[in-house]
Structure formats: structure tokens, C-alpha cells
Amino acid sequence: MTEFVRVEREAGLLTLCLSRPDKKNALTRAMYSAMSEALLAADADSSVRAVLLTGGAECFTSGNDVADFLQAPPTSLDSPVFAFMRALFELKKPIVAAVAGPAVGIGTTLLLHCDLVYVSRDAKLKMPFVSLGLCPEFGSSLILPRLLGHAKAAELLLLGEAFTGAQAAEWGIANAALEDGPATLAKAREMALRFSQLPPSAVEVSKRLMQAPGREELRRVIIEEGELFGQRLRTPEAIEALSAFMQRRKADFSKFG
Numbered sequence: 001m002t003e004f005v006r007v008e009r010e011a012g013l014l015t016l017c018l019s020r021p022d023k024k025n026a027l028t029r030a031m032y033s034a035m036s037e038a039l040l041a042a043d044a045d046s047s048v049r050a051v052l053l054t055g056g057a058e059c060f061t062s063g064n065d066v067a068d069f070l071q072a073p074p075t076s077l078d079s080p081v082f083a084f085m086r087a088l089f090e091l092k093k094p095i096v097a098a099v100a101g102p103a104v105g106i107g108t109t110l111l112l113h114c115d116l117v118y119v120s121r122d123a124k125l126k127m128p129f130v131s132l133g134l135c136p137e138f139g140s141s142l143i144l145p146r147l148l149g150h151a152k153a154a155e156l157l158l159l160g161e162a163f164t165g166a167q168a169a170e171w172g173i174a175n176a177a178l179e180d181g182p183a184t185l186a187k188a189r190e191m192a193l194r195f196s197q198l199p200p201s202a203v204e205v206s207k208r209l210m211q212a213p214g215r216e217e218l219r220r221v222i223i224e225e226g227e228l229f230g231q232r233l234r235t236p237e238a239i240e241a242l243s244a245f246m247q248r249r250k251a252d253f254s255k256f257g
């Protein structure tokens with residue numbers, strides 16, 4: 001367990017709150033493991049009707065911990081980051097996300113696997129995989145071009161352009177953009193608690209039906225992306241980009257042909 005993921009219960013709602021503010025909720029292996037365990041336990045516990053995932057009113061997450069990626073890059077699809085992706089992808093219960101402040105990397109792509117997403121209007125979402133020498137993950141290379149068209153998805157995934165919560169709502173990545181962090185948390189909690197009033201197996205079977213079309217293809221893409229991502233973490237391009245972030249300098253890709 002880790003103190004950086006707080007797990008709270010309220011009626012039928014299980015809340016996972018990322019709580020590592022000094023590192024902008026960057027996700028360590030221990031945090032991924034804590035989240036996976038909580039998601040698996042939620043599915044096994046009939047009193048849990050929905051899960052709420054948040055980073056609080058100021059910051060969702062700055063994505064994978066960059067120091068972790070440099071020191072201990074995931075070696076297989078059983079690594080904590082991939083186990084977390086699998087647990088979220090396979091979750092049977094509904095999951096709601098509340099996003100305020102930065103949502104970087106997996107902080108954005110995991111939203112594509114939540115059932116309901118509420119964002120603060122000025123949340124800053126970003127998928128800087130390519131500038132980090134990496135490649136899209138968690139199905140984003142399949143989902144985003146389909147949702148947004150290739151051209152818009154290329155801006156987000158190839159150029160790594162940031163976008164706001166308001167844009168995420170406009171484009172259908174989020175349900176609604178709220179005025180600030182506290183309003184976002186309140187709205188997400190209110191909507192997540194609604195599941196406690198609904199018949200749970202009808203919710204579960206309906207979620208499964210909604211996910212069914214294209215599910216095998218998506219599962220295959222997530223694995224393919226994960227394998228490439230793991231390989232890319234060991235490339236000189238990625239090591240230069242990740243080291244530059246940690247050293248607070250601009251990455252220099254001029255030597256790569």
C-alpha cells in the first residue's frame with residue numbers, strides 16, 4: 001500500500017484520490033498497484049456501486065513518475081502500470097473521473113476508459129508521448145482518431161498539444177466542464193452517487209454492452225502500444241527526453257538521425 005492513494009468509502013461509492021501533491025500526483029509503481037488492487041476489490045465487493053477517481057481540486061496527475069521510468073522502466077505487460085491499465089479496462093463497475101488542473105500522459109488517456117468524466121474548465125490535458133521519445137498508450141492511438149478525426153488526434157498525439165477542460169467537454173472526451181476544481185469534484189461525486197440508486201446488474205450488463213463493439217481490437221491495440229512503449233523507454237531518444245525533464249533543461253534531439 002502507499003499513502004499517495006487515499007481510498008475512501010461513502011454509501012456505495014469507492015473514491016480513489018491521488019494524493020502526492022509535491023510531485024503533482026505523479027504515478028509511481030506503488031500507486032499503480034494500489035489503484036489496481038482497489039479496482040479489483042471494487043468489482044468483487046457487491047456493496048460498491050461505482051468508483052470515483054480524482055486527484056483533488058488542484059491537480060489530477062502529471063502522469064507516470066518520470067524518475068520511475070528512468071530508474072525502473074516497466075519490463076513486461078505484468079508491470080504495475082500495465083496491470084493498472086488492465087484493471088481499469090476490465091472494470092465491471094462504473095467509474096467516474098473528476099479532473100482539475102494538469103492531467104498529463106496517462107492522466108489523459110485513462111479518461112478514455114472512464115464512464116463519466118467531469119473536468120474543470122481550465123484543466124490542462126496533454127499527451128506529450130512523442131516529445132518524450134515514447135508513443136501513445138492505453139488505446140489512445142485507436143480511440144482518439146476515431147473520436148476526433150485523424151487531423152485533430154495528430155495535433156494531440158504527435159505534436160502533444162495541450163488542451164483545456166472546456167475543449168475536452170466540447171470534443172466528447174468529458175461530459176461537462178465546470179467552473180473550478182471544487183465544483184468539478186462536487187458534480188462528479190453527485191453523478192457517481194446516482195449509481196447507488198440504480199439496479200447494479202442492469203448497470204453492469206449495460207456497460208458491458210456499450211463496450212462490446214471493437215473491444216477485442218482495442219485490447220489488441222493496448223497490448224501492441226504497451227510493448228512498443230516499453231521498448232521505447234529504453235531508446236536513447238526517450239532517455240534524453242526523460243533525463244532533460246528531471247534536469248529541468250530542454251531535450252536535445254539533434255544527434256538522433
Ligand code: COA
Nearest residue numbers: 022023024026062063064065066067102104105106128132
Ligand atoms: N514525474 C516525476 N516528477 C514529476 C512529474 C512526473 N511526471 N511531474 C512533476 N514532477 C515533479 C517535478 O519534478 C517537481 O519536483 P521538484 O519540486 O522536486 O523539483 C514537482 O513535481 C513539481 O513540478 P513542476 O514541474 O515544478 O510543477 P508545475 O506546476 O510547474 O508543472 C506539470 C506541473 C504537471 C505541468 C509539469 O510538472 C509537467 O509537465 N509534468 C509532466 C511530466 C510528464 O511529461 N509526464 C508524462 C510522463 S509519460
